[in-house]
Amino acid sequence: MLVQHMAALNNGKRIVLASGSPRRREILTMLGLAHEVHASAFEENLDKGAFPTPAEYAKTNASSKAAAVVAELAAGGGAGRCPDLVIGSDTIVVVDGRILEKPRSEAAAYEMLATLSGREHSVLSAVALFTPSRSEVRDKPATVFCEHTRVRFAPLSPETIAAYIRTGEPMDKAGSYGIQGVGGSFITGITGCYYNVMGFPLHAFTSAVARLLDAGEL
Template sequence: MIIQHMAALNAKRIVLASGSPRRREILTILGLSHEVHVSSFEEDLDKATFPSPADYVRKNASMKAAAVVAELATKVVGSGERGVGDHSAVDLVIGSDTVVVVDGRILEKPRSEAAAFDMLSTLSGREHEVLSAVALFTPSLSNATSPASVLCESTKVSFAPLSSETIAAYIRTGEPMDKAGSYGIQGIGGSFVSGIAGCYYNVMGFPLHAFTKAVVGLLDAGEL
């Protein structure tokens, strides 16, 4: 487990390549000291070119983290004279991506209220899958161009039937608009969930247990 390694980890510079408040909250709950550097990756990959949704979400997570590694490498860190190509100041960069999958269709954040209504109508009264991927880069050990570890966790979520009035009222709260699949399990959207099989935090957007297991694996292997 990761708890016995927290002192050593909190002595390292750890960067979360995401502006998601849910991911930051989960890392804070864990007690992991980190900073946020929002990735500039456009998230414009063609879903049709990937063999599976899991491959797609893993690639997104990797590209988000890789963009931050590259951006941080161009900055002068502290008072030293480090320049372009120097990754030594950053020990771990964490990239993550979450999608909802139903009938093989990948649902990300809705681009409009109409899209949110369509997604929630599709999820109503049935089971769907939430996939969250995490890519870990260790640039201080020269792993700056490819991840040291990439994982993808799956959780099955069942929704109660939702009326059109319920969906419309939920959209008016604004909560769906920055959530994959147009709902947040940790918010009002949690009232729609009738069952869950797998990691709860994965549905929030960050698979906590799988992440800690991967980090311990890197520590044990001397890769972090």
């Protein structure tokens, strides 16, 4: 577990979150992990059809986001010493083998929510951890993994979907809903990590960081 390492991490390590996601910032802050935010400039335009599984797609996105920040900071794009840990993450919703990310329009949000209505789907959150201060190959992650949670939705009427879209909540979230907001009222149950559905698999992350510390890689 990570809790016994928190004092050392917060006093001696520079930790960078390569994401502008307020949910990920909230989760790391809740954990008590001191970190700075440096949103990645990586454009998420990879060809989904080029990947054998949705998990591989999410892991490549997470790694690419973090690698872009590592390169930017190495080139002088940020103040301070070389980061000890750079965290990249990507969250997708998968139903019928189809990858759902953030909706580009209200019409797209409506279509996604109608697809999820009354069904079970998967939420996949990938995390890539880079250790630039320790690694000679700075563009490769020290570890990358993907957590999988099953989510069950109640049936949603057209009126419910339309009202939810009017709240604005769906527009910056994978699959067009947020479990930590109004969208949580649609969920009848989950199997797996709750924080994974928020966008960051807390237990898997802390376990991975603890392993890096125990192995002397961080």
